[in-house]
Amino acid sequence: MSAIISVQGLTKTYPSGFQALKNVNLDIQRGEIFALLGPNGAGKTTLISIICGIVNPGDxxxxxxxxxVVQDYRAARQKIGLVPQELAVNIFEKVWDTVQFSRGLFGKAPNPAYLEQLLRDLSLWDKKDSKIIALSGGMKRRVLIAKALAHEPEILFLDEPTAGVDVELRRDMWQMIRTLREKGVTIILTTHYIEEAEEMADRIGVINKGELMLVEDKTALMKKLGKKQLTLQLVEPLATIPAPLEPFCLALDHGGNTLVYTYDADADPQVITTLLRAVQNAHIEFRDLHTTQSSLEDIFVSLVTDSATGATA
Incomplete structure (x- = not known):
């Protein structure tokens, strides 16, 4: 795949002296769903705003x-649709007028059939003659999406698209994003709901304090940085870990009633077999065992925490 968005050495410092972005380099591939994660103030919205031509880049x-996006702004902007966090429409306009105007703003010829289908896909067709001020919060969010897609962009930015929306709309938006990707649209989303990124994204980027900490294929990231835990619920509690089991670096939990083994997600499965054999040889009985694996949220929290404390992730 070729890069449809290319960010090269991007640094942004505001007049106040605050450095929002620090030498960011990022290629987003054509047709992928890319999730940009980061805590509040990390630089996500600044990065998106620069790519979309809303904020002037620094270096x-x-x-x-x-x-x-600077020298050929109009041509670049025609490629992009943006769904911002905040409501960015004339609330006294009707839904149909808003999407029709947005399409014309980008120099696209009228296409009522396309706009009708777009509104139907977003469950807005029966609201086409309603003023935006009269709509619910979820419907207003749908109007923002329709407005962003009115000119048939090849790239769609979703900045916190499901913040504050109900479960039904969130599910509808997930399906819409998958459908758009199937049509060849490149999707870039920022979100505080990390399960969204885990559910949908092909690749993950983590930004913190203006620096892009990593960009990785989601599956590879979870395999590389994820951890698994094997928990054994013991028949009889242990006061200490027997000497033959010390090489496994086990932890005793719940008053000695459980043994916990933490290991890399891509570790050799034979390690578990060896551990269980060692437990048996140490005459330790257990009534149950189960495994758990780190979620993307666990990995994200670990990365950001390590960055804040100056540790190397």
Missing amino acids: GRVLADGKD
């Missing part, structure tokens, strides 16, 4: 499908 260069 560096950004290309959208080969078009420089």
Whole structure:
């Protein structure tokens, strides 16, 4: 796949002296779903705003499908649809007028059939003649999506798309994102709901304090940085870990009633077999065992915490 978004050496410092971005380099591949994760103030919205031409970049260069977002702003911006966090429409306009105007704003010829289908897909068709001010919060969010897609962009940015919306709308949006990707649209989303990234993204980027900490294939990231735990519920509690089991670096928990073994997600499965054999040889009986694996949220929290304390992830 070729890069449809290319960010090269991007640094942004505001007049106040606050450095929002620090030498960010990022390629987003055509047709992928890319999730950008980071705590509040990490630089997510600044990065998106620069790519979308809303905020002037400092040092560096950004290309959208080969078009420089500064030198060839109009051509670059036509490639991009943006669903912002905040409501960014005239609330006294009707839904149909809003999406029709947005399409024309980007120089697209009228296409009522496309706009009708778009509104139907977003469950907005019966609201087409309603003023936006009269809509619920979830419906207003759908209007933002329709507005962003009205000019048929090849790249769609979703900045916290499901913040504050109900479960039904969140599920509908997940399905819409998958459908758009199937049609070849590149999706970039920021989210505080890390399960969204775990559910949908092909690749994950983590940004903190203006620095891009990592960019990795989601599956590879969870395999590389994820941990598994094997927990044995013992028949009789242990006061200490027997000497033959010390090489496994086990932990005693729940008053000595459970043995916990933490290991890398990509560890050799034979390690578990060896451990269980050693437990048996030590004459330790257990009534149950189960395994758990780190979620993407666990990995994210670990990365950000290590960054805050100056540790190396």
